[in-house]
Amino acid sequence: MHLFETIHTTEHEQVVFCHNKDAGLKGIIAIHNTTLGPALGGLRMWPYATEQEALDDVLRLSRGMTYKAAVAGLNLGGGKSVLIGDPRTDKSEALFRAFGRFIDSMNGRYITAEDVGIDVNDMEYVFQETDNCVGVHQVHGGSGDPSPFTAFGTLQGIRASLQHKFGNEDVGSFSYAVQGVGHVGYELVKLLRNEGAKVFVTDINEEAVQACVELGCEAVGLDEIYEVDADVFCPTALGAVVNEQTIPRFKFKVVCGAANNQLATDQCGDELENRGILYAPDYAVNAGGLMNVSIEFEGYNRERAKRMMRTIYYNVSKIFQIADRDGIPTWKAADRMAEERITTIGKLKLPFMGRAHRFPGRERGNH
Ligand code: NAD
Numbered sequence: 001m002h003l004f005e006t007i008h009t010t011e012h013e014q015v016v017f018c019h020n021k022d023a024g025l026k027g028i029i030a031i032h033n034t035t036l037g038p039a040l041g042g043l044r045m046w047p048y049a050t051e052q053e054a055l056d057d058v059l060r061l062s063r064g065m066t067y068k069a070a071v072a073g074l075n076l077g078g079g080k081s082v083l084i085g086d087p088r089t090d091k092s093e094a095l096f097r098a099f100g101r102f103i104d105s106m107n108g109r110y111i112t113a114e115d116v117g118i119d120v121n122d123m124e125y126v127f128q129e130t131d132n133c134v135g136v137h138q139v140h141g142g143s144g145d146p147s148p149f150t151a152f153g154t155l156q157g158i159r160a161s162l163q164h165k166f167g168n169e170d171v172g173s174f175s176y177a178v179q180g181v182g183h184v185g186y187e188l189v190k191l192l193r194n195e196g197a198k199v200f201v202t203d204i205n206e207e208a209v210q211a212c213v214e215l216g217c218e219a220v221g222l223d224e225i226y227e228v229d230a231d232v233f234c235p236t237a238l239g240a241v242v243n244e245q246t247i248p249r250f251k252f253k254v255v256c257g258a259a260n261n262q263l264a265t266d267q268c269g270d271e272l273e274n275r276g277i278l279y280a281p282d283y284a285v286n287a288g289g290l291m292n293v294s295i296e297f298e299g300y301n302r303e304r305a306k307r308m309m310r311t312i313y314y315n316v317s318k319i320f321q322i323a324d325r326d327g328i329p330t331w332k333a334a335d336r337m338a339e340e341r342i343t344t345i346g347k348l349k350l351p352f353m354g355r356a357h358r359f360p361g362r363e364r365g366n367h
Contacts, residue, residue: 039079042115100129107354141362151187153288180237269331
């Protein structure tokens with residue numbers, strides 16, 4: 001493994017390997033870029049087959065966070081952390097407290113949150129050792145479940161897409177295919193139905209589908225969702241669902257949803273463009289969760305959170321403008337918008353070197 005060669009290419013600032021024998025801790029914190037502010041990104045626990053796999057994941061995910069925060073207009077950098085272990089069998093108080101101490105030692109350069117394999121109870125242990133975690137439980141003054149905000153933010157991305165594609169952002173005048181009606185998907189469906197929209201849904205969970213049918217949605221099969229006659233496809237379950245097999249089946253005019261990594265490859269983004277299907281880049285559309293936790297820095301406030309979600313409309317619109325300006329596909333325009341902001345704002349100040357954050361209204365303590 002040539003770590004310095006790798007991070008030279010990926011342009012990471014810092015990679016920290018964390019170990020504690022007694023706690024069984026094997027963790028990596030990756031800080032990609034702190035030009036805009038402290039690196040924020042979730043903690044993932046996964047039974048990685050090899051250390052290389054864990055490293056690749058944390059490098060990839062932390063870089064993604066830099067772009068997401070930059071496009072969201074937040075004064076945050078990109079970071080992520082991973083724990084090597086099986087979330088079903090390897091969790092303990094000592095593990096999370098040991099990791100919390102490492103996060104604390106970063107002096108605010110890295111701020112963690114929940115990600116795959118981690119729940120709010122695990123974060124309580126991390127929170128006992130460091131203030132530098134967000135998305136903590138509401139009983140501690142945290143922001144709680146971000147899903148309704150992510151859904152509301154996705155609706156703003158849909159509006160911006162409709163405006164760009166049709167010159168009409170009246171959500172109720174169009175039809176939608178929502179793939180996955182879990183935490184975010186169900187909230188999105190409610191918002192769409194409130195506007196009177198025609199909504200098709202699918203999910204592997206029958207009960208979740210039934211709840212949407214009761215709201216007036218039409219249920220379709222898991223595979224059928226790719227070819228329903230709807231204006232907008234909203235992937236809200238899995239990644240890589242926009243791929244070589246599915247694109248030829250699309251009758252959609254717009255792809256705009258909350259799922260991460262919707263495009264199987266960059267070429268699939270180009271193919272959507274070639275077919276005249278407008279793609280609203282996923283990480284700009286689903287930034288609501290990140291925006292929501294970022295408000296914990298100043299003291300969490302739901303009204304502020306909701307107001308911030310509205311900026312997703314302008315962020316997504318700006319991506320479309322850059323795509324038109326530079327004659328490039330929208331997925332590339334999103335990256336360009338992030339890079340332009342980091343460069344411009346980066347010229348105004350030095351990299352973030354760490355400071356104590358204030359989290360008014362929050363108290364640490366045992367459960
Ligand atoms: P969730 O697990 O609550 O919901 C996902 C839903 O997809 C579940 O109901 C599941 O049954 C369904 N599903 C799984 N496989 C499916 C398949 N093959 N076809 C159809 N449905 C399937 O997760 P969530 O929190 O709602 O997140 C949904 C997506 O949005 C994920 O990609 C997530 O990474 C992304 N996201 C979520 C947030 C957030 O605030 N929760 C923020 C940003 C991005």
